[in-house]
Amino acid sequence: MGRITLENVTKRFGDVEVIPPLNLDINDGEFVVFVGPSGCGKSTLLRLIAGLEDTSGGRILIDGQDATATPPAKRGLAMVFQSYALYPHMSVRKNIAFPMRMAGVPQDEQDRRIEAAAKALNLTNYLDRKPGQLSGGQRQRVAIGRAIVREPSAFLFDEPLSNLDAALRVGMRLEISELHNRLDTTMIYVTHDQVEAMTMADKIVVLQAGRIEQVGSPMELYRAPKNLFVAGFIGSPKMNLIEGPTAAEFGATTIGVRPEHIAVSGTEGRWKGRIGVSEHLGSDTFFYVEDTGLAETITVRAGGNIDLHHGDTVWLTPDIAEMHRFDARGDRIA
Amino acid sequence: MATRQTASLARLMRAPAIILLLIWMIVPLGMTLYYSFLNYNLLNPAGTSWAGWFNYRYFYTDPAFFDAIRNTLVLVLGVLVITVVGGIAIALLIDKPIWGQGIVRILIISPFFVMPPVAALIWKNMIMHPSYGVFADIAKFFGAQPVDWFAQFPLTSIIIIVAWQWLPFATLILLTALQSLDGEQMEAAEMDGAGALSRFIHLTLPHMARAITVVILIQTIFLLGIYAEILVTTNGGPGNASTNLTYLIYRAARLNFDIGGAAAGGIIAVILANLVAIFLMRAVGKNLD
Secondary structure, three states: OOOEEEEEEEEEEOOEEEEEEEEEEEOOOOEEEEEOOOOOOHHHHHHHHHOOOOOOEEEEEEOOEEOOOOOHHHHOEEEEOOOOOOOOOOOHHHHHHHHHHHHOOOHHHHHHHHHHHHHHOOOHHHOOOOHHHOOHHHHHHHHHHHHHOOOOOEEEEEOOOOOOOHHHHHHHHHHHHHHHHHHOOEEEEEEOOHHHHHHHOOEEEEEEOOEEEEEEOHHHHHHOOOEHHHHHHOOOOOOEEEEOHHHHHOOOOEEEEOHHHEEEEOOOOOEEEEEEEEEEOOOEEEEEEEOOOOOOOEEEEEEOOOOOOOOOEEEEEEOHHHOEEEOOOOEEOO | OOOHHHHHHHHHHHHHHHHHHHHHHHHHHHHHHHHOOEEOEOOOHHHOEEOOOHHHHHHHHOHHHHHHHHHHHHHHHHHHHHHHHHHHHHHHHHHOOOOOHHHHHHHHHHHHHOOHHHHHHHHHHHHOOOOOOHHHHHHHHOOOOOOOHHHHOHHHHHHHHHHHHHHHHHHHHHHHHHHOOOHHHHHHHHHOOOOHHHHHHHHHHHHHHHHHHHHHHHHHHHHOOOOHHHHHHOOOOOOOOOOOHHHHHHHHHHHOOEHHHHHHHHHHHHHHHHHHHHHHHHHHHHHHO
8 A cells, every 4th residue: 555645744944945835645556756847846855755854844644644753764665766875885686685684574585575576677687796887777777676675655766767878768767667567556756857757657746846836647737737837847849838919819828839739831821930940850840930920939840751941931820729828827728 | 198109208207206216115125134134233333243143033032022013913903993993983973963063073183183202291291190190180089099001001001092193094084984975875774774773884884994994004004113102101111011013123223222133123023014914905905996
């Protein structure tokens, strides 16, 4: 079981309130991603749940039990750190065994769990190596192995992939998702990368300055961002945000259109502009259209075979049905 | 960079320094070796003659010789134990953020700046003196008989003085090691259920192994040659109770004016130091690679 409830959890460092009172429910078996720009308090929130920081107010419930004052080791949570935090002088086997050794698990049970974890994580051949002899991805897997053998009620991940190169990151992303499907344990995952959030999460929590901006499934956040911040943060490339008279035409202060919801044509359309930079990815093409009079640049996604280039004059037509409208306070107009 | 020209140029450029160092080392060593085979006494320099192995035999059969070796080893080992254990303890304490941290650290390091004879004199006359030392005052306050440190525990007293001088060095080196310990590792261990003692044994100590090795090696080099503290406090006595090898050589050269005997003792000291060095490198040197 791994149901975690935050009730009015607050964190202050001196006079600075990093996290104003915050409420959140995390259900058993859910994959929850905390996402937000750096300094938004997402790591602090994770450390509060882990017990590595003390709360300044409010309660943390784990499976209905008040765990606010429980020391980290007793909360039944396992954490994977950004730096992996492996013990450098211990072999992989000893690293993975460490939490069990501390808990006094019998030796044969330890061996069984280490074998199982090593097999699941492709580490069997590396058990006698030291962390210094492993690649970044392997170290990451050892850190995950060390978390798995504790059989925790929830896993906490603190930006676990940010030290890996792009290709490995995609691979590890899949492995962590598979792990979640197999173990069916609650996972809380902190990242600043909205792609990781979109691809892995059952539920995304978007944070800004310690406040929760929106909670929902990836598609909810994509289809119906609650405010301008979420609209700008979720989706890659970013949503185009247009203000002024064009927005007023649609009865809003700001309108948002995603690059994939704008049709581009060389001959006719609603808004005229000139192509600045164009990025041909093969499967897609991204145009950064200038001189539209709407915003500095309008990002547009087109098919991979379109024959338009830098300097061409183009016409853009937004899909009105997929348009997002925001009021003067930045909130979504239903 | 490492072409043949630059390599030979580099060799040429560093040759003067290396040659100078070599001369600096070889000439005194060679002269000591040469004197150790001579009958050479400053009271009768005209009677200098070839002595063969006599000086070595003489030193070896001197009853003070084995006392001196034992005292040397006890002194080195005693100081090492106190400074390493004490250094770790103090480093752990001053690693914690406290009010006035800067001043506390300077105070802890300051004994290292006091030169050895001065430190020994302060200890002798102001701290350990049986009638007006601080220890005597404390003993009298509790109604106990003051301890005459240098008469009753001569070697222990010197170990205490030398350990006091070297504790700052050990603390400083161990503190820097402690500060480079990764905070996330400690947090991971905390989440893994390791208590403060387990974290110290399984994380802090292995992390400091290299620094401890450095402390042991460097201190051993200097502790084998302790001399000033003995000279100004016990003069090697009572009897030979606080005579170490260095002091024994000093006695031969400066009190008996026996240059040949002292040189033989010096060579024996060099051999002993090398034995200790080999033993140490075997025992703890693997931490350094």
